[in-house]
Amino acid sequence: MINSLESSEVIIKEIISKIEKSSWDSITCQETVKGLLKVMDDLADFRDIGDHLYDGIYITDGEGKTLYVNKAYTRITGIRPEEVVGQYVDDLVAKGVYLNAVTPEVIKSKKRVNAMGESLRNGTKMLITGSPVFDAEGNVKKVVTIDREITDLLKMKSDLEASQRKIQAVKTDKAKSIMEAEHLRKSQLKKTLIGSSIEIQKVMMQIQQVADLDVTVLITGETGSGKEVVANEIYLNSNRKKRPYIKVNCAAIPLNLLEAELFGYAKGAFTGATSSGKMGLFELADKGTILLDEIGDMPLELQSKLLRVIQHKEVTRVGGTKPIALDVRILSSTNCDLKNLVKQGRFREDLYYRLNVFPIHIPPLRSRIEDIEPLAKHFLDIYNTKYARNTIIDIPGFEMLHKYLWPGNIRELQNIIERLVIIAEQKGNVSNEQLGALLNLNPSYLAQPSLEKAGLKDIVNTVEKKAIEEALALYGSTRKAAKVLMVDQSTIVKKAKRLGIVLKDEKTHQA
Numbered sequence: 001m002i003n004s005l006e007s008s009e010v011i012i013k014e015i016i017s018k019i020e021k022s023s024w025d026s027i028t029c030q031e032t033v034k035g036l037l038k039v040m041d042d043l044a045d046f047r048d049i050g051d052h053l054y055d056g057i058y059i060t061d062g063e064g065k066t067l068y069v070n071k072a073y074t075r076i077t078g079i080r081p082e083e084v085v086g087q088y089v090d091d092l093v094a095k096g097v098y099l100n101a102v103t104p105e106v107i108k109s110k111k112r113v114n115a116m117g118e119s120l121r122n123g124t125k126m127l128i129t130g131s132p133v134f135d136a137e138g139n140v141k142k143v144v145t146i147d148r149e150i151t152d153l154l155k156m157k158s159d160l161e162a163s164q165r166k167i168q169a170v171k172t173d174k175a176k177s178i179m180e181a182e183h184l185r186k187s188q189l190k191k192t193l194i195g196s197s198i199e200i201q202k203v204m205m206q207i208q209q210v211a212d213l214d215v216t217v218l219i220t221g222e223t224g225s226g227k228e229v230v231a232n233e234i235y236l237n238s239n240r241k242k243r244p245y246i247k248v249n250c251a252a253i254p255l256n257l258l259e260a261e262l263f264g265y266a267k268g269a270f271t272g273a274t275s276s277g278k279m280g281l282f283e284l285a286d287k288g289t290i291l292l293d294e295i296g297d298m299p300l301e302l303q304s305k306l307l308r309v310i311q312h313k314e315v316t317r318v319g320g321t322k323p324i325a326l327d328v329r330i331l332s333s334t335n336c337d338l339k340n341l342v343k344q345g346r347f348r349e350d351l352y353y354r355l356n357v358f359p360i361h362i363p364p365l366r367s368r369i370e371d372i373e374p375l376a377k378h379f380l381d382i383y384n385t386k387y388a389r390n391t392i393i394d395i396p397g398f399e400m401l402h403k404y405l406w407p408g409n410i411r412e413l414q415n416i417i418e419r420l421v422i423i424a425e426q427k428g429n430v431s432n433e434q435l436g437a438l439l440n441l442n443p444s445y446l447a448q449p450s451l452e453k454a455g456l457k458d459i460v461n462t463v464e465k466k467a468i469e470e471a472l473a474l475y476g477s478t479r480k481a482a483k484v485l486m487v488d489q490s491t492i493v494k495k496a497k498r499l500g501i502v503l504k505d506e507k508t509h510q511a
């Protein structure tokens with residue numbers, strides 16, 4: 001028995017042939033045969049429809065005996081009709097054709113049952129839905145099970161998951177690139193603020209810490225040490241960077257004008273005042289940042305007014321009565337010892353604390369000599385480009401720069417490098433004589449060994465070493481250096497060896 005539908009057809013054909021051979025009158029006979037042929041037709045149609053369905057159909061009777069499977073079922077499971085039709089599902093499970101089956105469960109529960117399955121033959125994954133068909137008494141007379149292949153669906157799902165993972169990866173990449181951009185932004189900071197010493201790295205870290213916070217910052221350091229550069233970096237890295245940035249040098253504006261410059265004046269405030277009045281620098285800096293450079297030079301009366309601006313976040317113009325609300329971030333800088341000024345009664349203590357919420361101190365260049373070489377190279381790049389030169393400083397040259405005390409700090413280094421580039425030959429090294437001559441303009445600023453830190457032997461060694469290095473740097477050879485220092489050339493060579501002076505190019509020195 002291939003399929004119970006086909007067997008029904010066989011039975012009907014047999015009945016027809018029996019009817020035709022029977023003694024029934026021809027009209028009854030014809031009618032019955034016509035009816036049976038119609039049933040056969042319907043059965044054929046049913047089989048056709050079943051075979052054209054994309055999902056697998058598995059029909060059993062109420063006992064679980066397999067009546068019909070369509071072509072799609074064979075396609076999906078690899079099980080042919082002749083293997084299962086006429087057999088009970090329980091037996092097929094026992095034989096190992098199926099691992100488990102929904103039909104017995106449907107018969108038992110009289111309810112629709114859903115399950116996921118996998119063909120043991122070809123591994124196809126299926127969504128299986130078995131539904132009961134009831135007779136008039138409510139007994140299960142058939143179970144129709146639909147097997148829907150979901151391998152494609154699962155593949156689609158895994159493809160979807162893969163693309164979701166890709167999208168996630170892109171999102172993560174985007175987050176990563178944002179982080180990288182941030183990192184780049186921070187490293188840009190290092191590019192403007194040249195230096196590799198621990199001291200300057202600490203300053204860079206402090207800038208990063210405070211830039212985005214709206215607190216007041218007091219930047220201290222000797223003249224030319226980079227206070228304005230640090231203030232600029234704070235502004236550029238803050239969330240006010242697209243807002244105004246006003247710099248005021250409190251020492252450069254005549255005292256009688258400073259108040260009106262800073263706070264503005266109302267119309268008719270004084271003779272000569274414009275009729276409409278004038279905005280002060282604080283008002284111009286509204287929503288942005290103001291840098292009060294040389295804050296130590298601000299007169300006491302103005303200090304009180306500045307304190308009010310900070311405390312009440314408003315300014316009253318000179319000669320005015322109406323306060324104007326302000327939102328300004330205040331950075332200030334000084335090379336004075338403000339604390340000392342406070343002690344002397346020249347700077348208001350309350351203002352000092354208001355300005356000094358976050359202090360940044362820039363150490364002088366002489367105490368961070370690791371920064372001299374990168375800074376000098378940075379300025380060489382700038383001025384070589386500006387003057388179309390190719391000036392290089394060699395190792396003895398840098399050694400000279402290291403020994404200098406740099407009272408004018410980085411500004412002085414910058415000026416010296418610019419002058420070097422200007423006076424150097426069109427190409428090549430700057431001569432050490434030229435460099436020495438420039439630095440010797442301030443001989444008292446050449447570093448001396450400190451008596452407290454060194455013993456006599458060390459002091460003698462340091463002085464000897466310095467003298468030999470300088471003579472070598474200035475005169476270029478051990479012979480000339482020996483002559484200048486009034487000793488034998490062999491003494492210079494021996495001492496150089498003992499003192500760790502590298503005679504970089506013996507040939508050059510002995511020429």
Ligand SMILES: Nc1ncnc2c1ncn2[C@@H]1O[C@H](COP(=O)(O)OP(=O)(O)OP(=O)(O)O)[C@@H](O)[C@H]1O
Pocket residue numbers: 192193194195221222223224225226227228229230293334335375410411414
């Ligand atoms: N770390 C640095 N990297 C690169 N250039 C720097 C650095 N520090 C300072 N400079 C340069 O040195 C010069 C002096 O710096 P700046 O004007 O910021 O010093 P300052 O402390 O504000 O001086 P002053 O107290 O005289 O106002 C400027 O040309 C500045 O660009």
